[in-house]
Amino acid sequence: MNRxxxxxxxxxxLERLRGATRKLxxxxxxxxxxxxxxxxxxxxxxxxxxxxLGYVERGQKTREPLPILRDELxxxxxxxxxxxxxxxxxAGYYLGWAQMLGAAMGGYTPYGEAAxxxxxxxxxxxx
Amino acid sequence: xxNLLGSILHGASSMRAFEQGLxxxxxxxxxxxxxxxxxxxxxxxxxxxxxxxxxxxxVALGPLLSxxxxxxxxxxxxxxxxxxxADQRASDLSQIEPVFDVTEGSGVAGxxxxxxxxxxxxxxxxxxxxxxxxxxxxxxxxxxxxxQSASALTTASGVADRDxxxxxxxxxxxxxxxxxxxVEFQKRFDANKDPGLDAALHKSLEELSQFxxxxxxxxxxxxxxxLIGGQTPAVIGDKxxxxxxxxxxxxxxxxxxxxxxxSGQIGGGRIxxxxxxxxxxxxxxxxxxxNLASSLADSVNTAxxxxxxxxxxxxATPLFTYNPANGAAQTLNVNALNPEDIAAASAxxxxxxxxxxALADLGRSRQVNGFTFTEFYGNLAGRxxxxxxxxxxxxxxxxxxxxxxKSLREASSGVSIDEEAAKLIEFQKSYQAxxxxxxxxxxxxxxxxxxxx
Numbered sequence: 001m002n003r004x005x006x007x008x009x010x011x012x013x014l015e016r017l018r019g020a021t022r023k024l025x026x027x028x029x030x031x032x033x034x035x036x037x038x039x040x041x042x043x044x045x046x047x048x049x050x051x052x053l054g055y056v057e058r059g060q061k062t063r064e065p066l067p068i069l070r071d072e073l074x075x076x077x078x079x080x081x082x083x084x085x086x087x088x089x090x091a092g093y094y095l096g097w098a099q100m101l102g103a104a105m106g107g108y109t110p111y112g113e114a115a116x117x118x119x120x121x122x123x124x125x126x127x
Numbered sequence: 128x129x130n131l132l133g134s135i136l137h138g139a140s141s142m143r144a145f146e147q148g149l150x151x152x153x154x155x156x157x158x159x160x161x162x163x164x165x166x167x168x169x170x171x172x173x174x175x176x177x178x179x180x181x182x183x184x185x186v187a188l189g190p191l192l193s194x195x196x197x198x199x200x201x202x203x204x205x206x207x208x209x210x211x212x213a214d215q216r217a218s219d220l221s222q223i224e225p226v227f228d229v230t231e232g233s234g235v236a237g238x239x240x241x242x243x244x245x246x247x248x249x250x251x252x253x254x255x256x257x258x259x260x261x262x263x264x265x266x267x268x269x270x271x272x273x274x275q276s277a278s279a280l281t282t283a284s285g286v287a288d289r290d291x292x293x294x295x296x297x298x299x300x301x302x303x304x305x306x307x308x309x310v311e312f313q314k315r316f317d318a319n320k321d322p323g324l325d326a327a328l329h330k331s332l333e334e335l336s337q338f339x340x341x342x343x344x345x346x347x348x349x350x351x352x353x354l355i356g357g358q359t360p361a362v363i364g365d366k367x368x369x370x371x372x373x374x375x376x377x378x379x380x381x382x383x384x385x386x387x388x389x390s391g392q393i394g395g396g397r398i399x400x401x402x403x404x405x406x407x408x409x410x411x412x413x414x415x416x417x418n419l420a421s422s423l424a425d426s427v428n429t430a431x432x433x434x435x436x437x438x439x440x441x442x443a444t445p446l447f448t449y450n451p452a453n454g455a456a457q458t459l460n461v462n463a464l465n466p467e468d469i470a471a472a473s474a475x476x477x478x479x480x481x482x483x484x485a486l487a488d489l490g491r492s493r494q495v496n497g498f499t500f501t502e503f504y505g506n507l508a509g510r511x512x513x514x515x516x517x518x519x520x521x522x523x524x525x526x527x528x529x530x531x532x533k534s535l536r537e538a539s540s541g542v543s544i545d546e547e548a549a550k551l552i553e554f555q556k557s558y559q560a561x562x563x564x565x566x567x568x569x570x571x572x573x574x575x576x577x578x579x580x
Binding site: 028031032033034078081082085086089090092093096097100 | 198199202206520523524527528530531532534535538
């Protein structure tokens with residue numbers, strides 16, 4: 001593979017990584033005061049970042065590694081770990097609430113777990 | 128007439144209820160920034176209404192509801208403990224990092240390089256006294272650098288001891304505050320309804336979580352039991368089971384009230400990080416430094432003892448000396464030799480430079496765990512640098528998690544000034560309406576009294 005192509009691919013990967021890191025940084029800010037709706041919205045960004053990370057890392061195994069790319073991979077991995085931890089904590093918090101509400105409303109299952117929290121469903125037919 | 132008087136009385140009771148509602152709003156607003164305080168809500172209950180049965184209806188005071196979210200409190204305390212631990216670790220390691228300076232020409236790395244260079248220079252002029260003196264000076268400079276690094280680590284260990292003592296004092300002080308709150312809960316039957324006491328207790332628990340990880344259990348009488356590391360009782364009711372510290376052995380230890388070592392139960396808070404730095408990290412760095420010092424001294428002494436000095440004799444005194452019992456790095460020293468005592472020549476060629484060349488090569492050969500002296504020291508410095516970077520990353524991550532935990536708690540339990548302002552207007556209007564009703568009823572009563580006269 002010629003040097004020019006390596007550089008071109010490297011730069012493209014670099015942009016991908018930087019883009020994913022930027023998005024994750026925004027998500028991190030949102031996750032400081034998350035609502036359940038925001039939590040759900042953060043999932044796709046996280047998935048995309050993981051995909052990009054995997055794609056670039058697989059590429060690194062076959063191509064000549066660029067130091068700047070390695071640094072950017074490190075930054076993205078670090079950002080991912082922080083965002084994942086924030087999502088886990090927020091999800092755990094809301095899950096705890098859901099369990100308390102579930103137990104308060106529906107008691108406990110025969111297995112000793114809080115009853116699942118179920119929302120009322122409505123079917124509306126218009127004609 | 129009876130009904131009219133009853134209506135006035137029940138109007139007054141409504142006014143009292145709304146006044147209490149206003150007091151709660153005022154307390155919420157005043158304490159919006161008070162650490163540990165959570166939003167209080169005054170509940171109201173409607174009174175039975177039925178004119179035919181003489182029930183006037185109206186409103187009565189219900190219970191005062193606290194928005195305390197123990198789920199959120201526990202999350203905050205857990206993150207507070209982890210964040211304080213990460214802060215302490217980053218701070219400790221940042222103090223140690225400069226000891227392992229690898230800047231060109233400085234510290235142990237620079238001294239190592241200069242020392243082995245003196246043998247290269249000696250090989251060029253093996254009978255030159257200034258070149259021999261340079262070897263002695265280089266050895267002294269290297270020994271001093273190693274001594275300084277070891278001393279700096281020992282000092283860091285002493286600083287950790289002092290910080291452990293201060294932290295244990297802090298833990299005992301906060302345990303005392305929690306026990307004092309417990310006394311109030313035991314003494315006062317209405318203490319459970321006191322938001323001020325509740326705020327003071329939770330402020331103390333949050334402060335404690337900075338020092339150490341613990342489990343807090345609420346008893347039926349409202350008191351809080353504190354178990355350090357989830358196991359060691361530290362507060363039960365009004366009793367404090369104070370912790371202490373012990374530095375008598377090689378390891379720093381935290382002891383329970385019976386003098387038993389509970390260091391293994393502590394994993395978080397400032398004390399957890401301090402114990403790790405003091406008992407694991409610093410000894411590990413010091414061990415590597417001792418390994419380097421003893422390997423260096425032994426290798427150089429062995430090489431010199433195989434050569435001949437300026438007089439053609441096997442050197443009687445080794446160049447380096449150290450005491451392994453007190454730490455090779457701390458005690459590495461250079462014996463009082465004369466320049467002529469340096470064995471630059473090999474036994475096979477007296478007056479030559481073969482041994483000086485062999486010693487210069489020693490600096491490039493793998494003598495410590497498969498590494499050269501410089502590589503080994505570089506690896507140690509690299510390990511310290513990685514530890515610092517990991518600690519700083521952890522500090523950032525934990526900081527973000529703590530901020531999130533606090534904002535989740537704030538959202539569920541914090542005082543919202545906007546919400547309180549809306550309640551204030553609502554209660555004020557209700558209060559005014561009740562007052563107006565009393566005024567109208569009073570006028571009617573006056574009129575009735577006038578008719579009856």
